[in-house]
Amino acid sequence: MRSLVPTLCFLLLYAPMPAAKWDRPFLDETGSPMPRSVEDKDKSWKEGATSLPPWPNDEDLVELSVDDPESRFRYYIDGKHLSTGADGAVRYTLVVESRSGVRNLSFEGLRCTPSGVFKLYAYGNNGRFEKIDGDWVSIQGRRHDKVHRDLHGHILCIPRGFQPRSKRDMIRAMRTRVPNRTSTGFLPD
Numbered sequence: 443m444r445s446l447v448p449t450l451c452f453l454l455l456y457a458p459m460p461a462a463k464w465d466r467p468f469l470d471e472t473g474s475p476m477p478r479s480v481e482d483k484d485k486s487w488k489e490g491a492t493s494l495p496p497w498p499n500d501e502d503l504v505e506l507s508v509d510d511p512e513s514r515f516r517y518y519i520d521g522k523h524l525s526t527g528a529d530g531a532v533r534y535t536l537v538v539e540s541r542s543g544v545r546n547l548s549f550e551g552l553r554c555t556p557s558g559v560f561k562l563y564a565y566g567n568n569g570r571f572e573k574i575d576g577d578w579v580s581i582q583g584r585r586h587d588k589v590h591r592d593l594h595g596h597i598l599c600i601p602r603g604f605q606p607r608s609k610r611d612m613i614r615a616m617r618t619r620v621p622n623r624t625s626t627g628f629l630p631d
Contacts, residue, residue: 490529494571506616510588526606532598557582558594
């Protein structure tokens with residue numbers, strides 16, 4: 443009898459046991475954490491045809507304020523050629539100017555999805571745009587990309603509306619935006 447007890451204990455502990463369905467309630471579930479209404483809308487989206495804009499004129503550039511106290515750059519959008527396509531993507535020319543006056547230009551698209559995505563279509567070089575084969579990139583994971591976060595969160599898209607603003611409202615948001623560090627929420631006396 444004494445030798446039977448250890449054998450039974452060994453068999454009970456080390457014998458393969460059938461896995462019960464309730465043992466792993468969450469591990470086998472697949473799917474996106476995003477709500478279905480948003481997920482389905484995003485999957486059915488098709489990108490429209492895009493043509494490159496003309497080179498921007500200085501008088502058409504609208505400066506935008508980026509919430510970055512350490513920024514060494516000034517940012518502009520070509521207001522004349524800012525547009526929202528039939529596919530809902532906002533397309534614009536972004537001009538980044540250093541303190542010494544050197545400029546980098548890019549033609550980009552931005553979609554007003556919950557996390558925001560943008561795409562580079564072309565870079566500016568010697569007074570003309572050169573196409574590139576860019577992909578849509580999520581803005582949410584780019585902590586140091588304050589320009590695209592501000593464009594998505596405050597300027598081009600309706601906050602929490604997941605759709606583009608009107609062109610007039612986009613330009614107004616660029617011109618009147620006050621960086622968060624100086625906006626206390628109180629009106630001046």
